[in-house]
Amino acid sequence: MIKIETHNLDQVAQEYFDQVKFKCLERARFYKKVFNFLYGSGTLNALQNDTLHGKTKKRIANFLLEHNKMKTLAHFGNLVPANVYQWVNDHEQTIFGLLEFLDNVDNLRQLILIHAINSYDADSDVQSTFNINYGQHQNTIFPIINDIIDYAFFDDFAYNIASSVGINSCPYCNRIYINTVIDKNGKHIIRPTFDHFFPQSKHPFLALSFFNLVPSCYYCNANLKTATIITHQTHLHPYLEGFDNGCSFRVVISGLHPNISDPRNYKIVLQSDIPSYSPKYRKIFGTRNSDGTHNLKEGNTNLFKLEDIYNSHTDIVGELVLKADRYSKGQSKALFSLFDLLGTNKTEFYQYYFGNYYHENLFHKRPMAKLTKDVLQQVLQSFF
Known part of the structure; x- marks a missing residue:
């Protein structure tokens, strides 16, 4: 979010x-x-x-x-x-x-x-x-x-x-x-x-x-959230906070198909580095039960079915991995040295090459901005 x-x-x-x-x-x-x-x-x-x-x-x-x-x-x-x-x-x-x-x-x-x-x-x-x-x-x-x-x-x-x-x-x-x-x-x-x-x-x-009226897409508003009863303790409010580093998209790569961009090679999961007892963890994933499961009535990831929905976009992940692979094969040093000559910088190159915004405060400008950065931080660590 x-x-x-x-x-x-x-x-x-x-x-x-x-x-x-x-x-x-x-x-x-x-x-x-x-x-x-x-x-x-x-x-x-x-x-x-x-x-x-x-x-x-x-x-x-x-x-x-x-x-x-x-x-x-x-x-x-x-x-x-x-x-x-x-x-x-x-x-x-x-x-x-x-x-x-x-x-x-x-x-x-x-x-x-x-x-x-x-x-x-x-x-x-x-x-x-x-x-x-x-x-x-x-x-x-x-x-x-x-x-x-x-x-x-x-x-x-x-x-x-x-x-x-x-x-x-x-x-x-x-x-x-x-x-x-x-x-x-x-x-x-x-x-x-x-x-x-x-x-x-x-x-x-x-x-x-x-500030109770949140601009949103039809699917999240009418199909998923509807009139669900939520509180500040159980869910994130977009006018107060976002996922930030409390939740990241991670990619599980199977590599079963030779074409590196094949969407069947990838599964998207949502993970967090914050402790499960923290208030923000609860608002993102729901309270963790004693058996390791989560309370599905809490947490934005559950309310908006984010993991299920994003797994319909593994084709985007495949394209990002392919771009990252081609970028990393001997091109990174050459491109970094060209930034000054081209009159650009890493942020502008990121937007041009990967098709999305680099800085978190601009993620609202384009869909899949957080997914894009999270995936690239996983598969192209040298860039970051």
């Missing part, structure tokens, strides 16, 4: 918050008008004249109504305690408190700009403050929160954020391009998906949190 490192993250996050906050506040304030009217302190005119889209207003009202659903905006008068679901009346004070909390720009700033390391605790603290949880309120109070901190709002900003962050390969797998493309007319073409590191279903207050 590759750590997301770009110089302007805080600025991009602040610009995003400065725009998205208005959408959240508009939705929170309409909910307040609905509940004020429902319990006698609001007016019908306040509901009907609110600038929120009519379909949205009707949908919100009908979510609360058990009887006499609204068919048109003229039916707001149906919002009386006798017509709403019992849970609405039972949680009246809790919902009022939540609406006051979410109709506060400072509270929204805290939730949307919260740093990755603090986000889980921040969501848990708010849930605890209002005594709500997924198990009891997933179909009642949680949908109200999800409707105010609405992930659908993010679509308006996703292309700009993805373009500004500038991550070209998936940080979870470093295997697939996730470039953002906007044509010369400003038309949106493609962008990465954004994974909720902590799933919005169980962490609704983080649905729009900048």
